[in-house]
Amino acid sequence: MTYEEGLNQIDKATQKLTEATQLTIESIMNAFLFTWQWWVALAMMIVPWIIWMILRDRKISARLFSAGLLVMVISEIMDAIGVSLGKWAYPVKVIPVATVSFSFRLSVLPVFVMLLLQYKPRLNPYLKAIFFGGVSAYVGLPLMSVLDLYKKMDWSLTYSFFILTLMYLLSHWFSRRNSFVGINHDSENKKH
Numbered sequence: 464m465t466y467e468e469g470l471n472q473i474d475k476a477t478q479k480l481t482e483a484t485q486l487t488i489e490s491i492m493n494a495f496l497f498t499w500q501w502w503v504a505l506a507m508m509i510v511p512w513i514i515w516m517i518l519r520d521r522k523i524s525a526r527l528f529s530a531g532l533l534v535m536v537i538s539e540i541m542d543a544i545g546v547s548l549g550k551w552a553y554p555v556k557v558i559p560v561a562t563v564s565f566s567f568r569l570s571v572l573p574v575f576v577m578l579l580l581q582y583k584p585r586l587n588p589y590l591k592a593i594f595f596g597g598v599s600a601y602v603g604l605p606l607m608s609v610l611d612l613y614k615k616m617d618w619s620l621t622y623s624f625f626i627l628t629l630m631y632l633l634s635h636w637f638s639r640r641n642s643f644v645g646i647n648h649d650s651e652n653k654k655h
Contacts (some may be wrong), residue, residue: 464641477571482558483515484559487559487560488559490559491555491559492559495554495555498555500555500610500611500612501555502558503612504555504556504566504610504611504612505565505566507540507570507571507612508557508565508566508568508569508570511570511571511574511575512570512574513542514574514578515574515577515578518578518581519577519581520581522579526575526638527580527581527638528577529632529637530576530580530635530636530637530638531573531574531576531577531634532573533633533634533637534572534573534576534630534634535568535569535572535573535629537567537633538569538572538573538630539568539569541626542568545618549616549617550615550616550617550618551612551613551614551615551616551618552613552616553612553614554606554611554612554613554614555578555610555611555612556612562618566605566612567603567612567613571603572599572627572630573577573597575595575598576595576630576631576634579594579595579631580634580635581637587633588632588635589619589629591631591635592628592629592631592632592635593595593628595627595628595631596623596624596625596626596627596628596630596631597622597624599624600620600624600627601620601621601624604620604623605620
């Protein structure tokens with residue numbers, strides 16, 4: 464394949480992604496919009512953040528939110544790969560983008576992690592990670608499947624368990640870094 468042929472093939476792939484997004488928009492607008500599953504997905508996007516705003520420890524909320532952002536970024540990267548490779552799909556979704564589910568990955572997971580990091584901070588992080596991975600993979604994903612918010616195709620929930628467990632451990636490690644100090648905290652006078 465030549466370079467030009469590769470560019471043409473990418474153009475065709477982009478067109479197919481655009482068509483997939485159009486089909487997703489049509490499905491949501493004509494079949495799923497305002498169904499009870501759609502409302503559940505919308506609540507999954509909003510309610511966790513409301514809970515976070517109420518329960519968060521304001522003294523450490525920026526540190527915890529940074530760890531939550533890390534979970535969101537990793538989740539979206541993993542999600543994009545998994546959906547693109549046909550490992551799983553999100554049939555009913557609030558925002559009509561073919562390859563993304565905002566409800567679980569950008570709301571439920573990061574808030575769950577942030578709350579676990581905040582409460583019982585001295586509890587063994589490996590126990591928390593196993594709890595997070597187990598509840599998310601073996602309870603959350605099957606429940607989402609029953610609600611038509613997640614469809615496992617060529618994937619084992621055990622893979623999700625290990626990925627989610629590692630994701631929690633990484634967010635725990637990240638949240639414990641000592642580099643979370645004020646930007647104007649003598650940083651101008653220090654040379655690296």
